[in-house]
Amino acid sequence: LGNSIYRYLHLLYHPDEVRVCVPLLHHVFVRVFDASGEPHIRPYTPCCIEFESADRQKSEATVNSLDLLVKVYELGCVSTILDKLRPGDNLQVSLPVGNMFPSVLLGCPGGFDEDSLRPWRYIYMLAGGSGITPFLRVLLLNSHFSSIDEKKTATAPKLRLLWFNRTLDDIVLEDELSQYASRLHPRLIVQHILSENDSADSLKRPKILNGCLTEDLVRSFISPEQSSPQPDANLWMICGPRGFNTAAVG
16 A cells, blocks of 8 residues: 555455355454564454455455455564564454444344345444444445435435544555545545644645544534434444543443
8 A cells, every 4th residue: 555554455265164254243353472472463354455446246245255454563563573573474354243233333123134125314433543444344335226226326325434534654555535525425425534744735635634633523523404403313433442431422
């Protein structure tokens, strides 16, 4: 991914050993070993960065492979090891884990229709840093359903993504997300928020704001016409570091 601090890993399961399909909104644990042989484990959410594809296979982690977007930290014991992986290296990955069921997005409440999205009016996604990864598959899945049925385009949920980072260098796939949002506008709106104003260039870019996660900021992102009298018409999803998640629900 160029000079980004993120790395994109394409992992292939051995066809003779195991095939695991990771459901939407689920993650896996990756175990690596340092130079002294000590194991280290971190969770990662499979994702897809091919936004222009409308193939549903791309929105689901297939049974043959996993794609991971890894943010590399200077002192991160797991991410620095993953950063050094080379083609042919082996990696230990757990079975899927998750607290949210895909049915929160797929099908109707109480139904089994997996070829449609639940009738949310708006889906709001608050992402902190690498917490963007679960939402990449949500964006692509929504595009898939609307592309295969024009009737579903009119009723498809409107997507609003607020992505919080510290600096411009922490943003990955900015151009790809921007182009994808432009193609789906106004159904999809992406807004970047930076907590540190480290570049005058960020002030000149309309899709980048400076600030932190606050109730006032989030409310300003929801225009009056987006509010719904039905309390269950909108879905809010949050993913990020523990402090970010606590602030978002508090």
